[in-house]
Amino acid sequence: xRQRLALSRFPQRIQDExxxxxxSVIVAALVVAGxxxxxxxxxxxxxxxxxxxxRIVWRAEVGAAASTPLxxxxxxxxxxxGIGPLAGADALIAIDRRSAVLVTVRAASGTLGVRxxxxxxxxxxxxxxxxxxxLERALPAAIVAAVGVALSHLRGAADVVPFRTGSGxxxxxxxxxxxxxxxxxxxxxxxxxxxxxxxxxxxARESPELAAGWVGRVRLGLRYAR
Amino acid sequence: xxxxxxxxxxxxxxxxxxxxxxxVASVSLLMLMLVACTTPSVDGAAPAYDPTSLTxxxxxxxxxxxxxxxYVVEATPSAQLGATARTAxxxxxxxLAYREHVLRFVDDATLADIIIRDSRAASPVxxxxxxxxxxSDPAGSTFFCPAGDTARTLExxxxxxxxxxxxxxxxxxxxxADALLPIVLHEIGHALxxxxxxxxxxxxxFGSPTAVSPSARDARTLRxxxxxxxxxxx
Numbered sequence: 120x121r122q123r124l125a126l127s128r129f130p131q132r133i134q135d136e137x138x139x140x141x142x143s144v145i146v147a148a149l150v151v152a153g154x155x156x157x158x159x160x161x162x163x164x165x166x167x168x169x170x171x172x173x174r175i176v177w178r179a180e181v182g183a184a185a186s187t188p189l190x191x192x193x194x195x196x197x198x199x200x201g202i203g204p205l206a207g208a209d210a211l212i213a214i215d216r217r218s219a220v221l222v223t224v225r226a227a228s229g230t231l232g233v234r235x236x237x238x239x240x241x242x243x244x245x246x247x248x249x250x251x252x253x254l255e256r257a258l259p260a261a262i263v264a265a266v267g268v269a270l271s272h273l274r275g276a277a278d279v280v281p282f283r284t285g286s287g288x289x290x291x292x293x294x295x296x297x298x299x300x301x302x303x304x305x306x307x308x309x310x311x312x313x314x315x316x317x318x319x320x321x322x323a324r325e326s327p328e329l330a331a332g333w334v335g336r337v338r339l340g341l342r343y344a345r
Numbered sequence: 346x347x348x349x350x351x352x353x354x355x356x357x358x359x360x361x362x363x364x365x366x367x368x369v370a371s372v373s374l375l376m377l378m379l380v381a382c383t384t385p386s387v388d389g390a391a392p393a394y395d396p397t398s399l400t401x402x403x404x405x406x407x408x409x410x411x412x413x414x415x416y417v418v419e420a421t422p423s424a425q426l427g428a429t430a431r432t433a434x435x436x437x438x439x440x441l442a443y444r445e446h447v448l449r450f451v452d453d454a455t456l457a458d459i460i461i462r463d464s465r466a467a468s469p470v471x472x473x474x475x476x477x478x479x480x481s482d483p484a485g486s487t488f489f490c491p492a493g494d495t496a497r498t499l500e501x502x503x504x505x506x507x508x509x510x511x512x513x514x515x516x517x518x519x520x521x522a523d524a525l526l527p528i529v530l531h532e533i534g535h536a537l538x539x540x541x542x543x544x545x546x547x548x549x550x551f552g553s554p555t556a557v558s559p560s561a562r563d564a565r566t567l568r569x570x571x572x573x574x575x576x577x578x579x
Contacts, residue, residue, distance in 0.1 A: 193389020194572040196443050233410065233443045235572045240410025242444045280442045281385055319385040326561045327442055327568065332385035 176219075178209040180311060182340020184227045189245075189319065189334055190280050192327070196235040198279060200245045203229025205338060207249075217257040221265065225249045227338075231275050245275040249315075251295060263309070265297040271317055281329055284322045293317035299342060307345075313338040387442070392569040393562035394550070398541035404570055405489075405496070405577035406538030407458070412447045413537075416457030416509075420465035425525070426517055430461050433530040436557075437537060440564035445571045446537070455505050458579075459536050461513040461529070470499035470509050484520050485528045487535035488512045491577045510579045511536045527554040534563065538570050538579075 184205045190198040207225030214220060231245040253267025270292060277287035295315035302310050314337050321331035397404055407413055415434060417427040427450075434448040451457055454469045462468060475490035475497060489511045490497040501507040513532045520528055531554040542552040549556045549563045559567070 188384050190387060191384050192387040192443070192568075192572070194387075194569055195389070196387075196572055198443060233445075235409055235443070235445075236574055238408060238410050240444070276444060278438070278441065279444050280387060283442070326440075326564055327387045327390075330386045330388070332383040334385065 174213070176209075176211040176213075176344060178211060178342055178344045180207045180209070180225070180340050180342040181205070182311065182338055184229070184336050184338040186229075186336040187334055189231075189275075190329065192280075194235075196233060198242070198281070199232050199234070201230040201232055203227060203245075205340065209342075211255065219255045221253050221255055221267075223249065223251040223253060223267075223269075225251070231279065233279065242279040243276040245273065247274075247317075248272045249293065253295070253297070255297075261301050263297075263299045265295075265299075267295055269293045269295060269315070273317075280325070280327065281319055281322065284325050284329075289319065291318050291320060302341075307343060309342040309344070311338070311340045311342045313340075390565055390569070392566040394541060394543040394545070394548070394566055396539045396541045396566050396570040400540035403491075403540070403576040404538070404573045405491070405540060405579060406571055406575050407446060407579045409445045409571055412449060413458045414449055414451045414456050414508075415459045415461060416451050416454050416469075418454075418460060418462035418466045418469055420463035420517065425522075426461065426463050426515060426529070429525050429529050430533070433526060433533050436530060436559055437533055437567075440559040440567060441571075442564070442568055454501060454503070454509070455507045457507070457509050459511045459513060459533075460509050461515065461532075463518075464514050464516045465518055467502070468512065468514070469502055470507070470512055471502055472499060472512060475499075483516060484524070485513065485515045485532045487532045488514070489536075489579060494575075494577060496577055496579045524555075526557050530554065530556065530559070534559070534567070537567060538575075539563075539567060541566075 182205050183202055185202045186200045188197050188199045190196075192198075205225060205227035207223055209221045209223045211219050211221040225248070227247045227249075229245055231242040233240050233242050249269040249271045251267050251269035253265040255263055255265040257263050271290070273282070273289045273291070274287055275282035275289075277283060281289060293315045295313060297311060297313040299309040299311045302308050314335065317334045317336065319329070319332055319334060322329035415430065417430050419426055431450060434450070438446070438448050454460060460469060472488055472490070490499065496510045498507065499509045499512060501509070513529075513536055515525070515529060515532065517525065527549070530549045531551075534550050539550050541550065543550040543562065543566075545551060545560075545562060546553075547556055547560055547562075549559045550566070556563075
């Protein structure tokens with residue numbers, strides 16, 4: 120209660136900082152949650168004896184992504200990415216029998232839509248490319264969880280906020296969390312549910328001026344491990 | 346009105362800040378609230394000047410998200426008006442934040458939503474039958490014909506079926522070369538929906554325009570009015 124009261128009196132900047140720290144708490148909580156119980160082995164093998172290369176497991180993922188709005192304008196305008204396809208690939212190196220580090224490259228696409236006064240129109244396509252580093256951990260019930268950070272590059276129409284600055288592209292960072300579960304005992308195919316939040320920086324020099332914020336995205340897909 | 350939206354966001358964020366310390370059980374909810382509270386946002390600022398001062402408070406504009414086709418009627422082979430109109434339209438397009446309109450030029454009057462003509466050339470559309478509002482000026486004027494909550498299609502003199510709703514007339518012969526762009530820019534501002542004049546000389550919509558591109562104030566005013574429900578849809 121003391122913390123709640125104190126926060127409510129703090130200026131917006133401090134509260135923003137609290138929210139950023141909340142993300143760290145989320146990531147930490149997921150890591151902690153993934154550390155207990157009996158768990159299945161990850162697909163990658165444990166580190167090899169000294170002098171031998173650790174085995175890299177390659178995985179491919181396809182699916183679809185839906186996101187929260189990119190921009191909300193106080194005049195009633197919303198800029199949003201439509202649900203669109205995604206494809207990605209992981210390179211996974213095992214740390215131990217239940218943990219692994221992975222590097223992911225991923226591309227997603229969707230229409231860039233604008234809505235205002237009951238009307239909707241398209242502003243072309245929007246693409247997002249991610250390079251992520253994640254820590255993966257096997258959990259009970261054949262579930263594998265991963266958390267990580269990503270360098271994200273967004274492309275969209277150069278005449279639509281938030282892409283007006285940067286001539287149609289934004290490079291930023293995001294955090295993500297993934298849960299995957301093996302769908303078949305005979306084939307290495309997982310169902311994957313992921314969420315990520317992406318930081319859009321403020322654009323103080325633009326007209327109209329954009330205040331910084333976060334864009335959330337949910338991804339649902341299938342993953343194949345080789 | 347726009348500020349009310351900001352207040353709502355503020356309340357949501359305050360709830361998040363004042364909520365319990367996040368635990369594992371509330372991680373998902375917290376994540377969603379975090380995103381919902383801090384969506385990148387643009388302030389819904391009031392217009393810099395009244396965009397309806399010439400229309401008795403009535404808002405008019407084209408349906409947002411639509412393409413607007415422009416046809417230019419020259420009186421001389423120099424094509425000076427056409428080149429100036431293209432410059433002015435591109436300037437207005439740059440001031441749009443959400444691609445509310447795509448302004449494109451056509452070579453056929455039957456395809457035009459807006460016709461811009463040199464006053465020395467014969468008008469390709471009939472306007473005398475309608476006594477609707479327009480803005481008369483020795484240098485330029487913008488005319489459309491309201492009919493209830495929409496605007497009438499101006500009939501082409503040729504008798505062909507058309508779709509023109511707005512006629513801009515520019516007295517190219519009486520304006521200097523330097524004054525042409527500010528005047529065309531100003532009239533296209535009216536044609537897009539700004540039914541008012543700015544009190545600031547630096548604005549394109551100043552009554553005696555000299556600005557060669559829309560100001561941030563013009564852009565803000567246009568952005569505001571384009572997202573109001575129109576009393577008259579062009």
